[in-house]
Amino acid sequence: MGMKKTLLNFMREEAYRPMDIQELVTVFDISQEEYKPFKKTLKTMEKEGTIIRTKKDKFGIPERMGLVRGKLQAHQKGFGFLIPETEGERDVFIPSSFMNGAMNGDKILVQVTKEDKNGTKKREGEVVDILERGNSKIIGIYEGNKNFGFVVPEDTRLNQDIFVSKKDKNGAEDGDVVVVEITRWPDQRRSPEGVVEQVLGKKGDKGLDILTIIKKYGLPEEFSEKILSYAEGVSETIEDKEYRRRKDLRNMKMVTIDGEDAKDLDDAVSIEKLENGTFKLGVHIADVTHYVREQSPLDKEAFDRATSVYLLDRVIPMLPRKLSNGICSLNPSVDRLTLSCFMTIDQSGKIIDHEIAETIINTTARMTYTDVTKILKDKDAELIKKYENLHQDFLDMEELCAILRNKRMRRGAIDFDFPESKIILNELGKPVDIKPYERGIANKIIEEFMLAANETVAEYMHWAHMPFVYRIHEEPDEEKLTKFKEFVYNLGYGIRWTQDVQPKLLQEVLEKVKGKPEEPVVSKLLLRSMMQAKYSPECVGHFGLAAKYYCHFTSPIRRYPDLQIHRIIKEHLNAKIDEKRAEKLAVIVDQTSKQSSERERVAEQAEREVDDLKKAEYMQNRIGEEFEGMISSVTSFGIFVQLPNTIEGLVHITELDDDYYIYDEAHLCLIGERTKKVYRLGAVVKVKCTKVDIDNREVYFNLTEEEEAPKTEIKANKKLVDELLEVKEEMKTNYVDEE
Template structure:
């Protein structure tokens, strides 16, 4: 085991200078990014690769290849740029800004800056040469007519997509693919002979042969026919390809995964704490297949000893290996209603890494001592080997906790669940005292039948079993963040900034219009959010108010700069508990493992600049997964409602805009739009402060939280949109059959 630990540790340690004879200046031939940036800064001018080689006294073709690979990684990260003479320049010296493109259906776009500053507007002309998701370097050229900071494209650093999914259209002998992703306004030209077996109207995947320029459209070749629009499963296939989510495992990855076998080798268990006699339990959803975490709790003094054991994925996925590179490309497992696209091959994610019951598994353990006040008074991390005592589901544990049934829980672990529930109550009390935001919004469950059709859509309420595991995981994540901070090692924190002032001001105006007291944006704290939620919990519009508050919050992200977590009211937070399905958690495990095995922060293989780049990648991949699953759910909900055109339902207003009101059907968690043009006999204006549509003549008001009876008037699968009309303004006249004709004509319009 000593040898194994030495090998693993040195793989995560910076290579040091040789101290004997005429050794090379680097045991590893390629200098770190920070050293290259310093070299370019000191040179004061752009440098060719050979000049960088000379500066570091590097020799050999293999070394040159590795250096070029490092330089191009830095280009993709937006740290340097390669000019047309093949020289590498500092972006900062050229007064350029690196970032990721976000397109808009109307042709213009924005660049989300790597430095976190406000997005930069790109005109439709600048967007001609780039796609949504591309990484670019731009130059600020001023402001547009609306006062937004405007940029000009200087260089494409990295293409976000190599394939695009969409509908194949052939008109007058010319083939075109219309991207399904509305953020891509381009049309992909398909040359004669490049359409393969694709037929007019089918959904296809086109490989980009020539990327767009300012004067030319992109060209492509059809490499896959997904099928006819409306075919079962087609929505997920489209989303996967539209968002560039990798699904195939390269040969090197498959080969590496096969080498591990199905059981943990005896040598790997040596030197680890033996927890196989401890009743560690996994508690997950009934359909879960990958088990990241297991928990155990027992009384200790006036509090409890809590163990959170997490699958030791870093033991198998080594830095720089084919598995590691593929995990970075994926960033996260993506959970669609009909399938999962895992971050790791199933031999690991569902097999050797998964904490399956009654088998030996390697784990990283966070041991915590919890006081009677629900505070962790001390904690430590160590490597262990465990054997899950039972695989339990949330519903089983919930039934046991509430006393509904204990038949499904083995007697040997019943006391352990009671201890876990007791420590959860302490954590919940502490959570309330520190002021973490409590937005208990139900999740949507879409259940598919054996034929791939939607069986039912329902809201899934959370119970104490969900909350129990959530609080245990939060506690371990907090201790992981504190461990990283204490040891000053480069890693990713999960940060959640305060709401942006302009967003919170909109919320404040709305809540003030309801007669609620709201703090100024500069002084808002999580506790005040909870006070507001407490004030409105018995109001009929409480759900709508909760949704409005949720929309005002910032999006959490991954970064090596810790700024705390606003929503959880914590000054340090990291993701440690799901390394099977999230790459940031794997990075946190590597950092903890490096320290646990005696390594020093200064000798860790990652530096801050590389960790910043990985944070940007992980945050982007998380958004990609969210957007893809949201699109699939929207499409499936439309498909589910297609045969319900003309049906009446009770709904609640969840959003108000100048073009209408969004109404949610609680029983399905499905939203539709009542367009302002369907509101008869008046002109309606949007009042931002009260978040209402108000009739000029009648004074009729439609506001957040209002209950309305609607009729489903139209379902459009193309735009993933459902239209409602108010029942008291006349029943929708379009039967389902006519609705399908409208659907086809809308696609025809898009073709032209």
């Protein structure tokens, strides 16, 4: 056990009281030679925030001293929330007067000043230490005059302008979009100061909007010359020894099935239906680790990036294109190195046998989701003739897909069916169309086959007792789940809940609302009650998939965890993992899990913001137009309406001026005091687009004049309106706009 862990365990003991360094030296019997390293360890732990030093120079751990460590999520109005590092711990509200110079994204230490033990009210606190700054470089608009200027951050959560002296503006002119590096951090009395590092251009320049988001989230852009040079040095010729030592599958029929635009093809599939009715499914994944060696410059770069990021008209790849689109991509009719997982699957979907092997393949065809769907769903005669030699394989794949999906549903996997949209940009990067995008049968085939391979590999490696990176999804948040249960009950759905909520019960809810107006709303609320999936060295299962074992094995070109576990699998297959190597791998999988989970979140945020930006731009040209949509969310400050193309806009409560509306949180609806109108989730309404805020990615609607909210009675509580009216005066007095 390392010194850090020993110190932490010691300080967590109930009998521990804060000690100074001399007391700790005595307790741990630190010699004169060990004193400097010991002192350095304490300083490092203090800097990391795992321990703190009091004003009397005594050391202790934050949680024992009323302190909470985590990241600051700031609001544009000045206040913020601490998102704790410790799972299960509640967020802490921080008023603007207690931020003490902390900025959005900072790693901070907060003193809890108000604590409600029952969890019914929010905790409050004050920032006492900033452990690590989250934004050293900020994107914004330069506003200048003769002697100095300010950069107004694009991110509205960074609500302090950055002062820039004349000598530090580096050619920036009024209205330029710039990158500014902070040289002096803010405190209670002083604004942050900085130096303009780069002028990106004028607002409205082609592609600058997405580039601004890339810079805002600190996403990597071009690869360095060193990395590109290293990639160019990777041989495209497969060595003779690889042909000799690998299982040769070049004569086996197999295809890749991807989107039309995909260039990084990392999975191929093969299928054989045996005489006894069982299937032999092959999932063949690009062997990226053959080219990206551990600790090489390529590996270190891939670890830092951790994932490819897809931003509509551009991709920020995890690996240079020489590998991702070239030697690693499973392009048709060329030899490629792979790691294959063969599964023998019976008619019930049970995997009765499997084999994992290093292989060499030569794919038969590069198929698209569109073409395979046309072959299977539309019975397209021309395509069937073109792919005559593969037609039966596609039919077998469709049959096996249904078997595997039915098996997942039987065990209780939660299958969200959210509407997806495709944003079409013109050559100037402007959105010209946003249309619903349906997952066809081909998409579902690949999805089921990849899920099966991921589970099989995870279970195999779990029982091999090797360090590994699992994909885990923990049980839902108890408090949020309770609210979800109440909402479902109030909708009139009787579910016999057990004490331990199983995914099968939640799947039952989705099945009951399928095809009904409230389906998207119930799905969204259920998703919000769930935990986020993440990577972990611990195999704790995947709640949403109802799977005991799960990992990400199928996309090593674009996800680092997949690449890392390929290394471990190959070493295990070749009996190269001894005790010493296992110890090293334990550290590696822990680092990989943390880094990959964190970078995945950042990529998701950037992808979502680009989508929201383009949706807002699209609606800006449609102000005054009328649409039909569904109420997707109800809050105390208004209702959100989602259009069929997935664009969502707010009808603010001030626009509902025909009555005074009371917010019923239990039933998630707004109820008219006089008219008894009820605006509830799932109701279809007509709206007009009235305003678009591009900077905040927000769309605003008004209900059209002829639109009348349905006068629906709430099933579960007919006296509800009368009870709410009794407290109307109090609510009017205490009303706070929560927007």
